[in-house]
Amino acid sequence: MDDVAEVLDAVFAIECRSLPVDHAYALSTAIQAALPWFAEEPQAGLHTVHGAASGAGWQRPEGEDAQLQLSRRTKLVLRLPEHRMADAAALSGRTLDVAGSEMRVGRLSARPLMRIASLFSRSVIFEGAADEVAFVTAANEALRALGVEAATLLCGREVTLSTPQGNYRTHSLMLTVATPAQSLLLQRQGLGEARKLGCGVFIPHKDVGDLRGAAHAREEWD
Numbered sequence: 001m002d003d004v005a006e007v008l009d010a011v012f013a014i015e016c017r018s019l020p021v022d023h024a025y026a027l028s029t030a031i032q033a034a035l036p037w038f039a040e041e042p043q044a045g046l047h048t049v050h051g052a053a054s055g056a057g058w059q060r061p062e063g064e065d066a067q068l069q070l071s072r073r074t075k076l077v078l079r080l081p082e083h084r085m086a087d088a089a090a091l092s093g094r095t096l097d098v099a100g101s102e103m104r105v106g107r108l109s110a111r112p113l114m115r116i117a118s119l120f121s122r123s124v125i126f127e128g129a130a131d132e133v134a135f136v137t138a139a140n141e142a143l144r145a146l147g148v149e150a151a152t153l154l155c156g157r158e159v160t161l162s163t164p165q166g167n168y169r170t171h172s173l174m175l176t177v178a179t180p181a182q183s184l185l186l187q188r189q190g191l192g193e194a195r196k197l198g199c200g201v202f203i204p205h206k207d208v209g210d211l212r213g214a215a216h217a218r219e220e221w222d
Contacts, residue, residue, distance in 0.1 A: 006081065010080050027098050114183075124172070140153065156172030
């Protein structure tokens, strides 16, 4: 039975001028220091922070020391089970040190998951997937194991995610699913490894496969 409120996105207003492009580990570490339960919560995930879309003429900075310049509209978002929302409110009013950048965390609001056919994850990791062919094979196997049928599956370019324990090879992944229940399941459970580093966490993608259009994104499709 679908329960769209079972897992939510906790959306925080933030004040932060810039972050390193590769900030997933530093941000996850700062969140776990403020919310010790975050690391052990199975359904908890992190949305990494991103600036303006490259399609608007902005090019994502590249290079080891590249910085994202953030706007006042930028948010910090955690994917959490509903029963953790009150605990997550402890972040409000805190100032996080994210790789030397100050992030002042403001008001929390809850955002329900959307019943939408097209989903996108910026970074997905499958251990042992050495190339794009192996990655797509692993993605299809993981989706089948989850009970999700993907009508479309598009693998994006490889990006490296750095941690003190080593580097991870990640790919973006866009897909369309068959039913609202499958959409919610994939958003709740994620795909692949390193959910606490923002990997395998899916968000709505309105450019491919949205069967009803953005105006009806919260409605069930046929």
